[in-house]
Amino acid sequence: MMNRKTTEILLIGGSAGSISVLLEVLPHLNDHLSFPIMVVVHRKAHPESILEGLLGFRSRLPVEEAYDKMTLKANYIYLVPADYHLLFENKQMVSLDCSEKVNYSRPSIDVTFQSAAQIYMKHTVALLLSGANTDGLEGLRYIAQQQGTVLVQDPDTAEIAYMPQQALLNLQVDTVLKPEEMASFINQLSTNY
Amino acid sequence: MIELDIVKNDDMEMLLKDISHLYGYDFTQYSKASLKRRLNRICMLDKFASFAELRYRLIHDGAYLSRFIEEITVNVTEMFRDPHFYATLRHHILPILGTYPFIRIWVAGCSTGEEAYSLAILLKETNLFEKTLIYATDINPSVLEKASKSIFPLNQMKQYSRNYILSGGEKDFSSYYVSMYDVAKFHSGLSSKMIFSTHNLVSDSSFNEFQLILCRNVLIYFDKDLQNKVFKLFDDSLQPFGFLALGAKETLRFSNIEQRYKQWNEDRIWKKIS
Structure with a gap:
């Protein structure tokens, strides 16, 4: 199905309709993944975001909001905070950035995906979920150019099909996944399974 | 794109x-x-x-x-950004500063001045304006020139007004400016206590002693070493029991000066305790 490239980061991007997918997938993830997971979802800027708690409650892996100059750890799920872009400084460290919105979004999925691709190159894996805009498309294209792995949610299973549909129309996608297939797919990316 | x-x-x-x-x-x-x-x-x-x-x-x-x-440099800013932060300033920090005969505040990396004007409004409403000076500095002279003009895009005012109300403001926000075409011109009184000056956090030294320093969403653009250097600069520029306010995702944790500061509840405000 795919040649084995070590996965060094898993990015998950989504917008409208993506939280329910995360809630379905997270409980089934192995709790000894060999890479970190960075989740970029569009949400309203809100200081005490409940998303971290909501996802953490469902996940066997620790779920944390990413903070500036944070050291990444394997087997952790990080959420990009509302109203900031997240960039990778190197394979271990991230930065936050509150520059202009991209695709009317901050965080922007494109920004984080592109930044990851520059650092992790072909070892980047990205999954784009349900959503109503095209944020994420250019980022996926960039990851594909670096020989990373591009995954999208099966539009037929998406609450809002537009985002994954645009990816399928415009890009060479490695694998299309239904929500019930995602956890096992992610688990087998790990070298620790 | x-x-x-x-x-x-x-x-x-x-x-x-x-x-x-x-x-x-x-x-x-x-x-x-x-x-x-x-x-x-x-x-x-x-x-x-x-x-x-x-x-x-x-x-x-x-x-x-x-x-x-x-x-x-990134010049994205807004008035009353993170309203809860301004509510804490209004209800908890400014009343403490009010016990001083004279208040000096430094807005470091003030960009086009939105935070300095927000502070000026808070100071007006807490009756501390007359005894306060706000030093607003940035590396970039052109944003300072904009800031000193008291003119902001009118299309932002709805958002700023909402932030202002969420931060505990009780007046009609539009009473602070007059609308002219597509801009809002804030009353010149607000900037009368502001001193605009270029200052480079990387290379310039401390220039005064303050009771409150605001530096929000600036340090995220610096690496760890430079962050620590700037924390030292702020430490040198803060009076004992003064306050340092950072951006919503910035922290003194893991820094060189962490030990001598105490965080104000969950807010991004630290009090210098020794």
């Missing part, structure tokens, strides 16, 4: 050294990932087809430097 990736890491290092040597602006300890995006962005905005063209222009056209600095 994301930027093309035409600036390579080595190019960037070289350019930063040039700028430092030629003009004395040292960006070498800025966060690389952000800075690279800004360099790619300026290539796109100013239509440089290659990195070499940007470098040539910078080296040979000293007048271009101000444009470069304006675009390389």
Whole structure:
């Protein structure tokens, strides 16, 4: 199905309709993944975001909001905070950035995906979920150019099909996944399974 | 639309050294990932087809430097940004500062001045305005010039008014400005206690002693070493029991001065305790 490239980061991007997918997938993830997971979802800027708690409650892996100059750890799920872009400084460290919105979004999925691709190159894996805009498309294209792995949610299973549909129309996608297939797919990316 | 990736890491290092040597602006300890995006962005905005063209222009056209600095630094800001933070200032921090005969506040990295004007409004409403001076500084002279004019885009006022109300403001926000075409001109009284000055957090030293320093969403653009250096600068510039306020995702935790500061509840405000 795919040649084995070590996965060094898993990015998950989504917008409208993506939280329910995360809630379905997270409980089934192995709790000894060999890479970190960075989740970029569009949400309203809100200081005490409940998303971290909501996802953490469902996940066997620790779920944390990413903070500036944070050291990444394997087997952790990080959420990009509302109203900031997240960039990778190197394979271990991230930065936050509150520059202009991209695709009317901050965080922007494109920004984080592109930044990851520059650092992790072909070892980047990205999954784009349900959503109503095209944020994420250019980022996926960039990851594909670096020989990373591009995954999208099966539009037929998406609450809002537009985002994954645009990816399928415009890009060479490695694998299309239904929500019930995602956890096992992610688990087998790990070298620790 | 994301930027093309035409600036390579080595190019960037070289350019930063040039700028430092030629003009004395040292960006070498800025966060690389952000800075690279800004360099790619300026290539796109100013239509440089290659990195070499940007470098040539910078080296040979000293007048271009101000444009470069304006675009390389992030100037995204708003009034009453993070309303809860301003509510804490209004209800808890300013009443403490009010016990001093004279209040000095430093807004470091003030950009176009939105936070300084928010503070001025708070000070007016807590009757502390007359005994306060707000020092608003930035690396970039052109944003300071904008800030000093008290003019902001009118289309932002709905958002700012909402922030103001969420932060505990009880007046009609529009009473602070007059609308003219597409701009809001804030009453000149508000800036009468502001001192605008260029200050580079990287290279300039402490210039006064303050009871409150605001530096919000500036340090995220610096690497860890530079962050610590700037924390030291703030520490040198804060009176005992003074307050340091950072951005919503910035922290004194893990810094060199952490031990001598106490965080104000969950807010991004730290009190200097020793």
